[in-house]
Amino acid sequence: MTIEDLETTSRLHMAAHELVENVLKYGSSPEVGLEFELERGVNESIVRLRTRNTAAPEQLRDVTRRISELRAAVDPVAYYDRLIRSTAPMNGMSGLGLARIRAEAGLDVDCSVVGREVSIVVQTTMRSDR
């Protein structure tokens, strides 16, 4: 399978980098997962990236809150801009990765938590090969 749409490839590249960084930053055990899925349809296919890692309870609450806010935002770019402005004077971690995936890469972002494991899924649709 090849993704010949350079724009889609670049967006997925950005998302993969941000997701991997999140796993490395927040994962609390060596057991982590990164999956790439392609769900083929007749006219459109869904491309999906999924990470899995365990994390401390406060990290799980934080990522759930962040993604809930991100999904509730009517305008993801405006939300991202507000986040950037509010974190600009602060030192340390950026906290921008997931909002960047949504606003800059234009991908849908969601998560689920089971026990101490969080799974973050980002996905987009693309035209199926003819």
Add this chain to the structure above:
Amino acid sequence: MTVAIKLPMIEEEGLVLGPVEGVRGRVRFAGTGEAEGARVLDRFLGLLHDEALSQELREVTIELAELEFINSSCLKAMVAWIYKVDTEGRPYTIRLVRDAAMHWQRTSLATLQRLAPEVVVIQDR
């Protein structure tokens, strides 16, 4: 040949950061900026800011066309620098020279310009 802006050439963590020789206030970024590179970039931008102030530069140009990608940690370093310039009297403008063929450069540099439209100028190479 002289180096008008006195900054170290830094090649670390996949990032190459350094002055363009003989061109006042012009620096070049190349490579890839991952999480580990954020600390390097943050330090470099601090030196660049101090140098721009001491030389009373009116504009600093960053050539980004060879910068393949930066993640959000490195982007945050640029956000912090731009915010500092914007909120401390706007002593100079920041010209970002991009390769518009790179998707991330189109979106991320537009983001930086929205943060401080009176400070950030985007130019295609």
